[in-house]
Amino acid sequence: MTDYKNMTAPCGLDCFNCPMYRALSDEGLRGKIAASMKIDPEKAACRGCRNESGTIPFLGMTEPCSVYRCIAGKGLDFCSECGDFPCDHLHPYADMAAAVPHNTKVFNLCLIKRMGVEEWAKEKARKVKKTYFTGKFKL
Numbered sequence: 412m413t414d415y416k417n418m419t420a421p422c423g424l425d426c427f428n429c430p431m432y433r434a435l436s437d438e439g440l441r442g443k444i445a446a447s448m449k450i451d452p453e454k455a456a457c458r459g460c461r462n463e464s465g466t467i468p469f470l471g472m473t474e475p476c477s478v479y480r481c482i483a484g485k486g487l488d489f490c491s492e493c494g495d496f497p498c499d500h501l502h503p504y505a506d507m508a509a510a511v512p513h514n515t516k517v518f519n520l521c522l523i524k525r526m527g528v529e530e531w532a533k534e535k536a537r538k539v540k541k542t543y544f545t546g547k548f549k550l
Contacts, residue, residue, distance in 0.1 A: 413427065413532070415427065415528050415529050415531075415532035415533075416488065416528045416529075417459065417461050417462070418432070418459050418461075418532075419489075419519075419523070419528055419532065419536075420459070420460035420461065420478075420479075421460070421461075421478055421479055421482040421487070421488065421489055421490055422460075422476075422478040422479075422490055422500070422501060422513075422516045422520070423489065423490065423491070423501075423515070423516040423517070423518075423519035423520035423523060424460070424512065424513070424515070424516060424519070425519065425532065425536040425537075425539075425540065426457070426459035426460055426461075427459070427532065427536075428536055428537055428540055429457065429459075430444060431444065431455070431456055431457035431469065432456070432457050432458070432459055434455055434456040434457075435456045435457075435458065438452075441455045441456055442455075444456075448469070450469060454468065454469050455469065456469075457469060460476075460479060464479070465478075465479025465480065465483070477500050478490060478500045478501065481493075481498075481500055489520055489523060489524075489528075490516075490520055491520035491521065491523060491524040492524075496520070497517050497520075501516050501517050501520075503516075503517075512539075512540055512543050512544070514543070515539055515540065515543050518539065519531070519536065519539060522535055522539070
């Protein structure tokens with residue numbers, strides 16, 4: 412059984428749907444990622460935010476991100492459990508928005524709070540990411 416809570420970052424990113432996480436068990440994917448990023452294949456994988464203590468090793472991070480530090484300090488599982496949610500740690504940015512789904516964090520956290528992490532992970536997380544990257548804007 413997949414531990415979706417462990418494989419979802421405190422900020423709401425779904426590590427289990429990330430190519431870098433999937434590359435842990437898919438050598439072909441790891442090779443493609445390594446070639447496209449021009450990095451060693453051993454570095455072309457990620458065990459997920461919680462298992463990496465809030466860092467992303469393939470990006471060279473040696474310190475946890477601000478969200479991870481905040482949540483760990485408060486003893487919470489997800490940002491949406493905090494009385495200050497949403498805060499500036501979750502602010503969306505344009506930088507890399509076309510390639511990295513960080514702007515989905517608050518939406519995912521709201522869904523996790525409403526649906527629970529297991530139901531969100533099984534029924535909605537992949538759809539959110541697909542909509543983010545391929546969906547059309549609707550008014």
